Amino acid sequence: MNRLSPFAAPSCAARLLLRPRPIRLPWSPVHRVFSTSYTQRSPPHLVYPVTPTKPQSYATPLLPLPDPPVQPAVKALLVLYVPYPPTQWPSHVEMEDEFVDRVGKVVALNRVRLVVAYDGEGGGNEKQPVGYRAKVLVPGGLVKDFPEITASTLTSSDFLNTLALVSSHDTLSTSTPYTEILVCTHGARDCRCSDVGGDLVLALRAEVKRRGERLLPSGEEAERKETQEGARKWKITECAHVGGHKWAANAISLPSLTFLSNLRPSHAPLVIDHLANPEDPELRRQLWKDHFRGVIGKEVEDQVASWEAGIASPPSKQLVVEAQAVAGPEIINTAVPEAERAPLVVRFTMHDGEAHDVRGYEGESLMEIAKREGLGAVEGTCGGHCECATCHMYIPYALIDPPHTGLVPDLTDAEEDMLDYALGVREEESRLGCRIALNKGLSEWSLGGKGVELPQY
Known part of the structure; x- marks a missing residue:
């Protein structure tokens, strides 16, 4: 079993230099x-x-x-x-x-x-x-x-x-x-x-x-x-x-x-x-x-x-x-007893093209579902607080706008900033699974094609 081994944590200055974030303009x-x-x-x-x-x-x-x-x-x-x-x-x-x-x-x-x-x-x-x-x-x-x-x-x-x-x-x-x-x-x-x-x-x-x-x-x-x-x-x-x-x-x-x-x-x-x-x-x-x-x-x-x-x-x-x-949706979902949530099926497609149709519950975050099923590289390290990028998924931004309005929420500034840390980011597709709750419309959309795609890393 792996255990922690002693090592020195990098200095604050070193972490700032290695931090993979774009340069932003000063703000007030x-x-x-x-x-x-x-x-x-x-x-x-x-x-x-x-x-x-x-x-x-x-x-x-x-x-x-x-x-x-x-x-x-x-x-x-x-x-x-x-x-x-x-x-x-x-x-x-x-x-x-x-x-x-x-x-x-x-x-x-x-x-x-x-x-x-x-x-x-x-x-x-x-x-x-x-x-x-x-x-x-x-x-x-x-x-x-x-x-x-x-x-x-x-x-x-x-x-x-x-x-x-x-x-x-x-x-x-x-x-x-x-x-x-x-x-x-x-x-x-x-x-x-x-x-x-x-x-x-x-x-x-x-x-x-x-x-x-x-x-x-x-x-x-x-x-x-x-x-x-x-x-x-x-x-x-x-x-x-x-x-x-x-x-x-x-x-x-x-x-x-x-x-x-x-x-x-x-x-x-x-x-x-x-x-x-x-x-x-x-x-x-x-x-x-x-x-x-x-x-x-x-x-x-x-x-x-x-x-x-x-x-x-x-x-x-x-x-x-x-x-x-x-x-975020992880709070909305957990406020509702599981017995009262409607079961839904959502399709996840792995990086190699293999599709998995798994059961989730209305209001449950996509991160929780994928993590429970052990799919892809979804870890949800921060527990769904939008403070890591380990629940990175691909969902078209088109679902934000008509005629799909309501299937997924718009990106918040916090989610957009955190996606800077994700690997394999795709324009107009990269989202964090902890920010998206499963609903009937999203379930039906996913079953009509590849559904929610998961990155390799």
Whole structure:
């Protein structure tokens, strides 16, 4: 089994030079005021300055978040802890670690999201472990703790039943004895994550210690021992890419599964204050107004409702529609129970001309269908966030216009930019499968010819 091997990640400058993007003209960013004020809950806070050696990662203005901000609708989150420090992670962990890739594919079939985190044990040079430990969580609690997941675990009834039956019902989860914050420090994916995210990790840890509260070391043994009563307990853990590196630093709080972005080291006191007092409406409003990106494990409608309640805005059904349009078809499809979706057949044609007529469901993204069936080179590495080009497909742009209007959506700027990274791009045909949802008209069109064509790479 392939495991990660130690190597140095390329420098930020080197990645910028090698980045295969065309030169673009300067643009004027949309300016937005980001508040860092909040209700003080503790002694005067420390000031965490920008790291002098990393000015380039702080130079980019904070970009506006989606409005309303939501995450793809999934049932739960699986955190897989690996013993390799983030400095040794390649741009895509699953491409170097076959086991991580296998875990990701198994949980994705059960609508469970995977995040890889650093266990904090070992430096990557010792003998490789047999398996990795993992946790399955839903918003508000822990569903199950797996001390060790191995290849045999992935086919065990215990593991598969946990994934299949998991839901956000409180009866399935238990409380956790501490609060854990996952911070993306995946520098090989984007240097802003390691620079800004790394500084945020240090700031959060310093803030916890300053308050005299318990900062837990990493590792399963340390967690098992920390069950006694006493001061509030915290863990600050480095994790791999979670989506939206342009909004670095990104963080996910456990067990609430709240996703936060556009964070800076100076926000550490506010983050800790909010997580220590989650019901305080003023703390929630000040943090969520500029940093909330959704809740993993909730449907789109519930995330919109949480966001609106957090910033004290009246509910709006239109916001749900807008969120689905921004987030893409993978969210639209997962918001509908599979049992209620109409089964449809869609034709995919491989690069060698071999056609495959496979079953999908109305509203399901073409990426999900092709990935489930193991067709072509469709990987969907980013999980359908429009942040990679590994679900590249060929669908005529003519389907955007009359008389086919409605079969496929028009290209967004985000999709068009991401296609710069795809191999074998075809003019007027290249699309990302995560952006296109299956519908009856698209199904009928595909069966009338080659249908959706898949590239070799």
